[in-house]
Amino acid sequence: MTRQSSLLYLDGVSVSFDGFKALNELSLVIAPGEMRAIIGPNGAGKTTMMDVITGKTKPDSGEVYFNGVVDLTGEDEASIAELGIGRKFQKPTVFESHTVWDNLELALKAPRGPFSTLFHIISGGEKTRIEELLALIRLSDKRNELAANLSHGQKQWLEIGMLLAQDPKLLLVDEPAAGMTDAETMETAELLKDIARTHSVVVVEHDMHFIRALGVKVTCLAEGSVLAEGSLDHVSANERVVEVYLGR
Amino acid sequence: MMTSFLFRTLDARAGIFIGLMLAAIILVPALNLLVPEGSTFHVPTYAVTLMGKYLTYALLALSVDLVWGYCGILSLGHGAFFALGGYAMGMYLMRQIGTRGVYGDPILPDFMVFLNWKELPWYWYGFDMFPFAALIVLLAPGILAFVFGWFAFRSRVTGVYLSIITQALTYALLLAFFRNDMGFGGNNGLTDFKDILGFDIQAGTTRAGLFAASGLALVVCFLICRAVTRSKLGKVLVAVRDAESRTRFLGYRVEHYKLFVWTLSAMMAGIAGALYVPQVGIINPGEFAPANSIEVVIWVAVGGRGTLVGAVLGAILVNFSKTWFTAALPEIWLFALGGLFVVVTLFLPKGLLGLMDKGWSALRRRPAKDTAAHGAEPQPAE
Amino acid sequence: MSFLKSFLLLLCLLTGFSGAVIAQEDLESLRPLVNALAEGKFKETEQQVADLAATGNPAVAPLLEALGNGDLQFRKSDKAVFITRSAGKGYQLIDPLTHEVAGEASRSEVTKIKVNNGLRRSIRAALGSLTLMAKDPDVRKTAAAAIFKAKDPEAIESLDTAIAKESDDDVRLVMEQARAAAVLNSDGGDADRLEAIDVLASMGNRDALSLLTGFAASAEGEQKAAADKAITRINKSLALWGNAQNIWYGVSLGSVLLLAAIGLAITFGVMGVINMAHGEMVMIGAYVTFMVQEMIRSSAPWLFDYSLLIALPLAFVISGGIGMAIERGVIRWLYGRPLETLLATWGISLMLQQAVRSIFGPTNQEVGNPSWMSGAFELGQLTITYNRMWIIVFALLVFAGLMLVLKKTPFGLFTRAVTQNRRMAASMGIRTPWIDALTFGLGSGIAGIAGVALSQIDNVSPNLGQGYIIDSFMVVVFGGVGNLWGTLVGAMTLGVVNKFLEPYAGAVLGKILVLVFIILFIQKRPRGLFALKGRAVEA
Structure with a gap:
C-alpha cells in the first residue's frame, strides 16, 4: 500500500534510549477502516510505538505519516489528538476526581482552547451523545460517581468511552483486557469489534483468546521491528514468533 | 451574560461566604465611623487596618489556591506578583507626595534626591495618574507571569522543579530590588505615603474605605475564581492536576491552560499587593522573600486547598494567630507556624474545610459519596 | 625609609x-x-x-x-661609639656590635x-x-x-x-x-x-x-617602543593570571556549593525527597563546631588546632541523627507526595531555626580558624588562602567518600536497589524503611559536616542554612537529579560562572544572571545536565 492511500504509515522508525534500541527500523501500514492487532513479548517496542505515533516520543529516524500527508513527527500530543488519533493507556488513566459524566464531557469532541472551554455551556446534542456513550459502556447508573470509585474493568470501559467521545479516526488501544475477567474480556472484544465498524483501530494485547475473538490481521513485534504479519494462525505458525515467545 | 457567567455556580457555602463578606464590608466601616469611640461596639481604626490587611492576604491565598488547588502548580513565588502589584501602587503613592517630601522636590521621590538623581527614570513616568498605576498593578505581575509561564509550561517543567524555579524567580527579584540603582528605593523600599486619590492615607475614613475596597476585591475575585473553576475550563484544570499527560492525549494544549490560570492568578496577587501597600504604608524588597511565598501556601493548606473559601479562611486564621502570637509569645510563633506546616500536611491533607465536611457528613450520617455533587473535591495532586 | x-x-x-x-x-x-x-x-x-x-x-x-x-653617638670622655636610645633626660648606651646595654649618659656627655x-x-x-x-x-x-x-x-x-x-x-x-x-x-x-x-x-x-x-x-624612541611592547606583554599575562584567579575563586565557591548540595543530591537526587530543612542541617553542623570550640577554649586550649577534626564526626552524627528522626517522624508518611514533603520539611526548618535562635541567641557566633587554616601563599600571581584550599580539598574528599559508600558498600547497593524498585528490593529481604532512614541520615550527616567546613568562611547564625538552600537546589537541579557527578560538575560550573560574571555585573547582578540562566537552562533541559534518559513511562 502506498503512503497516500494509508491511514497510518510508519517507515524505518528507530528510537533508542541510552544505547538501548526500543524501535529498530520499524515499518507498519494501517489502511483506512482497518482493525489491527499487535502482539509481541515484553520490550518488543509496542508501547514505544504508541508513544511515537501519539507524539510523546520523537523518533531518531524514520517517517510517521497520518492520512498519508500529515507528518506526525513534527506535531505534539495535543495536535495529534486533534488530528483524530485517540489513545487508551495500558494502565487505565481516567480523571479520578471527576465524575464519570465529567470525564466523558471533557473527552467529547469540542473546541479545545482555554477560552472556548471557559465560556462553554453544554448543549443538548452533547448531552445526548454522552447519554449514548454511557449506555454503550454500561455506566449510565454511575454517571455521578467519581471515577476513582469505579472498579478496574469499569475504568477500562470508561476510558474506551472517552476515546469514542473524542470521535477519532484512529484508535490506539493498549491492552484493553488487562486485569479483566474472562467474561469482561469477551465483552470488551465485542465492544471493540463494534467500534471497528466505524473507526480504524490498533489494539495491543497479550491475551491470545482476546486476539482470536477479534479475528483480525495480526502484526508481531520483537526487539523493535516487525517479525511477522498476517492472520493469527499464520503468525503463530511462524517459527521465529514461537522462538521469541518461548525464548528458545 | 457576564453576570450569569459569574453567578451561575453559587452553592450554599459560597453563598454564606459572600454574605458574610458583604456584611463585613458594610458593618466594619460602619462600626468604626458611626459608633462613638467609647462604645463597646466601636471598632478602632487600627483593627480596621489590620482586618483590611488580612483581606489582602486572603486574596493572595485565593490566587495561590487557584493554581495549586485546581491545577496542581505549587507556586513558591506568588509573593513576587504580590510585591510587584504593591510596588506599582507604591510608585503611585510616592508620586502623590509631591513637594511634601523631606527634600521637597516636586517630581523626584526623596530617595532619588538622596541618591543625587537628576531625572525621573522612564519607568516612573505615568505613575502620577491613578488609572495608569492601576493598569500596571495588573500588567506588571501579569506580564511577568505570562513570560515566565510561557517558558516554564512550554518546556513542561512540572512538580517540584517548577516550585523550585518559582522560588528562584522571587529570590532573583528580591536581590534585584535590594539594589539602589534599580530605582525602587533599594533596601528601604517606598514609604512615607501621604494620600491616595486625594484622601489622607492616615485618616480613619480612608482606612475604612481601603478595608471595604479590599473586601470588595476579594468578593469579586472569589466570584471570578468560582466561575473559572466551575466552568469546563476548571474541569480541564483539575484533569491537568490529576493526569496531565492524559489530558494532552485528549487534545488539550495543557500549557495554554496553565498559562491562562497562572497569569490570571498572578494578576489577582498583584491586586492584593496593591491594596496591601496603602494599608501598611510601606513596600520593601522583603516582600519578595521566598519564605513569605511559602507561608502563603500554608494558609491555603490550612483552610483546605481546591476549595477557594478554604484559602480565605486559612489566610485569616493563620494571620490572626500570627498577630496574637507575635504580640503575646514571640518566641513561640515560628514553632507554631513550623508545627502547622507539619501537622497540616500529615493529618489534614484537605485542611479545615475537609475536616468540617467530614464532621458534617458524619453528623448527618450520609455516605461520603454525596460530596461528589460538589464537583471537584480536593485530592492529593500526586 | x-x-x-x-x-x-x-x-x-x-x-x-x-x-x-x-x-x-x-x-x-x-x-x-x-x-x-x-x-x-x-x-x-x-x-x-x-x-x-x-x-x-x-x-x-x-x-x-x-x-x-x-642614633649613633660617641662618648666625649673616651671617644667610644654607641648606639643611643632616649632614656629619661639622658641616653641609654648600647654597644654597637654586641647590642648589650653599656650604661647611661647625660645629654652633655655624648656627641652625635x-x-x-x-x-x-x-x-x-x-x-x-x-x-x-x-x-x-x-x-x-x-x-x-x-x-x-x-x-x-x-x-x-x-x-x-x-x-x-x-x-x-x-x-x-x-x-x-x-x-x-x-x-x-x-x-x-x-x-x-x-x-x-x-x-x-x-x-x-x-x-x-x-x-x-x-x-x-x-x-622616547626605541626605548618607549620596547617599554610599550613589554607593557602589552605583561597585560596579557596578567589577564591570563586574572582568569586563573577567577577560576580559583570559582572553584572555591563551587566547592562550597558542592558541600552544601551534596547531601541534598542524596536526599533529593537519590531518594526523591525534597528536604527544605537541609540548610538547617548545615547550620546545625556549624553550631556543633562552635560548641566544640567553646569547650576546647574553656578546658583544653591546646586542642584548638584539632577542633575541626573533633567536630566533623560529631556534626555528622548529630545532623544525621536529627535527619533520621525527621525521616522516621514525618517524611516517611509523605513518600510519593513531593509537594507535601516540601511543605512539611519547610515547617521543620522554621522550627529548627527558632530552636537554635532560642538556645544560642540570634547573633553571629564566633568560630575560629585553626592555625593550619589561616594565612595564604602565592602561586605565580595567585594568592591562595589556606582555608579556601582546605575546603576545596575537603569537598572533593567528601564527594569521593560518598561515591565509594554508594558504589562499593552493601549499604550503597541496598540504597540504589530501594530507590530503583522499592517493592522488588523489599521482596529480596531488604528492610526498606531502614534503608530510607539511613540514606536520609547519610544525606543529613553530610550536610552537618558541610556545616563544619562552612563555619570557617561564613557567619554562624540561625540563618546560615537559609542562604544555601536555594543555591543547593539549583546545583542539584542544574546538574541533573539522581546523578552525583552532575552535582559535582553543576557546582563547579555555577561557581566559576558566578565568579566570571562578578567583575562585569557585580556580585548581586551576577547572582541574578546565574539564577536567570538556570531558569532558562531548565527550560531547555528540564532534567538537568546529566539527565538519565529512559523509556517513556506511562502517563
Whole structure:
C-alpha cells in the first residue's frame, strides 16, 4: 500500500534510549477502516510505538505519516489528538476526581482552547451523545460517581468511552483486557469489534483468546521491528514468533 | 451574560461566604465611623487596618489556591506578583507626595534626591495618574507571569522543579530590588505615603474605605475564581492536576491552560499587593522573600486547598494567630507556624474545610459519596 | 625609609640566629673601625662607612642603620661609639656590635656623629651591598627586593658585584630584576635600558607593570617602543593570571556549593525527597563546631588546632541523627507526595531555626580558624588562602567518600536497589524503611559536616542554612537529579560562572544572571545536565 492511500504509515522508525534500541527500523501500514492487532513479548517496542505515533516520543529516524500527508513527527500530543488519533493507556488513566459524566464531557469532541472551554455551556446534542456513550459502556447508573470509585474493568470501559467521545479516526488501544475477567474480556472484544465498524483501530494485547475473538490481521513485534504479519494462525505458525515467545 | 457567567455556580457555602463578606464590608466601616469611640461596639481604626490587611492576604491565598488547588502548580513565588502589584501602587503613592517630601522636590521621590538623581527614570513616568498605576498593578505581575509561564509550561517543567524555579524567580527579584540603582528605593523600599486619590492615607475614613475596597476585591475575585473553576475550563484544570499527560492525549494544549490560570492568578496577587501597600504604608524588597511565598501556601493548606473559601479562611486564621502570637509569645510563633506546616500536611491533607465536611457528613450520617455533587473535591495532586 | 627599616628588622631577626655563630673576636676586630667614626668630617666618615661595609660582616648593618637615623653617638670622655636610645633626660648606651646595654649618659656627655644627605646615600648603598653579600640567601633576596622597590640607581654597582658572585638562581633573578628597576631609574644607555625592559617584561607582575608604565610615560624612541611592547606583554599575562584567579575563586565557591548540595543530591537526587530543612542541617553542623570550640577554649586550649577534626564526626552524627528522626517522624508518611514533603520539611526548618535562635541567641557566633587554616601563599600571581584550599580539598574528599559508600558498600547497593524498585528490593529481604532512614541520615550527616567546613568562611547564625538552600537546589537541579557527578560538575560550573560574571555585573547582578540562566537552562533541559534518559513511562 502506498503512503497516500494509508491511514497510518510508519517507515524505518528507530528510537533508542541510552544505547538501548526500543524501535529498530520499524515499518507498519494501517489502511483506512482497518482493525489491527499487535502482539509481541515484553520490550518488543509496542508501547514505544504508541508513544511515537501519539507524539510523546520523537523518533531518531524514520517517517510517521497520518492520512498519508500529515507528518506526525513534527506535531505534539495535543495536535495529534486533534488530528483524530485517540489513545487508551495500558494502565487505565481516567480523571479520578471527576465524575464519570465529567470525564466523558471533557473527552467529547469540542473546541479545545482555554477560552472556548471557559465560556462553554453544554448543549443538548452533547448531552445526548454522552447519554449514548454511557449506555454503550454500561455506566449510565454511575454517571455521578467519581471515577476513582469505579472498579478496574469499569475504568477500562470508561476510558474506551472517552476515546469514542473524542470521535477519532484512529484508535490506539493498549491492552484493553488487562486485569479483566474472562467474561469482561469477551465483552470488551465485542465492544471493540463494534467500534471497528466505524473507526480504524490498533489494539495491543497479550491475551491470545482476546486476539482470536477479534479475528483480525495480526502484526508481531520483537526487539523493535516487525517479525511477522498476517492472520493469527499464520503468525503463530511462524517459527521465529514461537522462538521469541518461548525464548528458545 | 457576564453576570450569569459569574453567578451561575453559587452553592450554599459560597453563598454564606459572600454574605458574610458583604456584611463585613458594610458593618466594619460602619462600626468604626458611626459608633462613638467609647462604645463597646466601636471598632478602632487600627483593627480596621489590620482586618483590611488580612483581606489582602486572603486574596493572595485565593490566587495561590487557584493554581495549586485546581491545577496542581505549587507556586513558591506568588509573593513576587504580590510585591510587584504593591510596588506599582507604591510608585503611585510616592508620586502623590509631591513637594511634601523631606527634600521637597516636586517630581523626584526623596530617595532619588538622596541618591543625587537628576531625572525621573522612564519607568516612573505615568505613575502620577491613578488609572495608569492601576493598569500596571495588573500588567506588571501579569506580564511577568505570562513570560515566565510561557517558558516554564512550554518546556513542561512540572512538580517540584517548577516550585523550585518559582522560588528562584522571587529570590532573583528580591536581590534585584535590594539594589539602589534599580530605582525602587533599594533596601528601604517606598514609604512615607501621604494620600491616595486625594484622601489622607492616615485618616480613619480612608482606612475604612481601603478595608471595604479590599473586601470588595476579594468578593469579586472569589466570584471570578468560582466561575473559572466551575466552568469546563476548571474541569480541564483539575484533569491537568490529576493526569496531565492524559489530558494532552485528549487534545488539550495543557500549557495554554496553565498559562491562562497562572497569569490570571498572578494578576489577582498583584491586586492584593496593591491594596496591601496603602494599608501598611510601606513596600520593601522583603516582600519578595521566598519564605513569605511559602507561608502563603500554608494558609491555603490550612483552610483546605481546591476549595477557594478554604484559602480565605486559612489566610485569616493563620494571620490572626500570627498577630496574637507575635504580640503575646514571640518566641513561640515560628514553632507554631513550623508545627502547622507539619501537622497540616500529615493529618489534614484537605485542611479545615475537609475536616468540617467530614464532621458534617458524619453528623448527618450520609455516605461520603454525596460530596461528589460538589464537583471537584480536593485530592492529593500526586 | 620604611622599607629599609622593615628589611633591617627582618635582617636583625635573621642575624639574631645566624649572628650567634659569629665569634666574639670577629666583632672585636671591627671595634677600631667603629670607633674611628668618632673622628673626622663627612668625607672621612664616608670612607669609613665603605670600609665597614667592605668587611661584609652582617653585624655592621644595625650600626649603619643607626648612623643613618642619627642614633649613633660617641662618648666625649673616651671617644667610644654607641648606639643611643632616649632614656629619661639622658641616653641609654648600647654597644654597637654586641647590642648589650653599656650604661647611661647625660645629654652633655655624648656627641652625635653628623650625617648629611650624601652620607645617607652612601650608607644606604653600603647597607644594600652588605646585605646583598649576606650568607643567608633569604637575606640577600629581601635586600634585592627592597632595592627593586626603591629603584635606587646607586645600588647598580653593588648589585653587579652581587650578581657576579651569586650562586642561587632564585636570588640572582630577584637581583637582576632589582638591577633592571634601578637601571630604568638611572640615566643609563640604550642597550642597558632595553635589556632592563626585557628583564621586567619577563617578570610579568603588577610591580613590573607600574614601573614600566611610569617609564614609558617619559621615555622616547626605541626605548618607549620596547617599554610599550613589554607593557602589552605583561597585560596579557596578567589577564591570563586574572582568569586563573577567577577560576580559583570559582572553584572555591563551587566547592562550597558542592558541600552544601551534596547531601541534598542524596536526599533529593537519590531518594526523591525534597528536604527544605537541609540548610538547617548545615547550620546545625556549624553550631556543633562552635560548641566544640567553646569547650576546647574553656578546658583544653591546646586542642584548638584539632577542633575541626573533633567536630566533623560529631556534626555528622548529630545532623544525621536529627535527619533520621525527621525521616522516621514525618517524611516517611509523605513518600510519593513531593509537594507535601516540601511543605512539611519547610515547617521543620522554621522550627529548627527558632530552636537554635532560642538556645544560642540570634547573633553571629564566633568560630575560629585553626592555625593550619589561616594565612595564604602565592602561586605565580595567585594568592591562595589556606582555608579556601582546605575546603576545596575537603569537598572533593567528601564527594569521593560518598561515591565509594554508594558504589562499593552493601549499604550503597541496598540504597540504589530501594530507590530503583522499592517493592522488588523489599521482596529480596531488604528492610526498606531502614534503608530510607539511613540514606536520609547519610544525606543529613553530610550536610552537618558541610556545616563544619562552612563555619570557617561564613557567619554562624540561625540563618546560615537559609542562604544555601536555594543555591543547593539549583546545583542539584542544574546538574541533573539522581546523578552525583552532575552535582559535582553543576557546582563547579555555577561557581566559576558566578565568579566570571562578578567583575562585569557585580556580585548581586551576577547572582541574578546565574539564577536567570538556570531558569532558562531548565527550560531547555528540564532534567538537568546529566539527565538519565529512559523509556517513556506511562502517563
